[in-house]
Amino acid sequence: MNWKNLFDEQESKETIEPIQNLTPETQNKWGKMNVSQMLAHCNVAYELIYTDKHQKPKGLQKFLIKLFAKNLVVGPKPYKKNLRTSPIFLISDEREFEKEKTRLIDYITKTQQLGGAHFDGKDSHAFGALTEKQWNTLFSKHLDHHLQQFGV
Template sequence: MQDIFSPLDAQQYIDRINRLTPETPRKWGKMSVDQVLAHLNVSYETIYEPGKHPKPGFIAAFLLKNFVKKKTVNELPYKQNIPTAPMFIMKGDKDFEAEKKRLIGYIQKTQQLGREAFDGKISHSFGKLTAQEWNNMLAKHLNHHLEQFGV
């Protein structure tokens, strides 16, 4: 598992993102490359723009913490074509360059804040996470979608 807090690993993600173009074809799934960039930004929006997405209700929060969290924060890669949570579903065209720039900025900010800023930080969907759980969640989500587009 790559370390999203490492300057070298963060730069490798950025380099992979910079290899994407608006025409990069997907290997699986339904989202276009611009939609995937916007989709990836949602994870960071929940960290850096906390009011942008409504928090899950009581029942949804219970289910997320008790059934979804383990699969999301472990080191096992996501399988292809897994269901997408409603707030991550992207409709319509997105601005490729703007979404790419935002994603790179979020990756840089996360790396610069470092592991210490994330240890014990509350997740929008899963409650308190360790820095390693944050890393696993963010890194494997990036890897999953960058592999989806062959970069």
């Protein structure tokens, strides 16, 4: 499947538009997260790049993540509904809707402005070096999955 190129300014804006249409009352079509938790969940993918908030996996744990999860995350197939997520992405507490929404839009914008060349060959949190295309798939597929989850 071809995912939106979030390194492209126009396609990035097309991804941000439905996020801007979310409200605190937007209901999910499946899953357990409310809309604020979903936004916080999506922010984790960017926190892994732009912050040191999350400890990196090492040794056997990193090897197993690369072996079993990498292709699922950066491969072309869409995520299935209610797919189990990594513990680092679990959001169970309440989050502030506007704060999480703004953070996500800012992360998408920052990523687009840095551009694909910035990410090409850059190490990910758990998968090692990824190509520009793999980085884009990681970002775009995850956002698309959760925007569908909330019907926008």
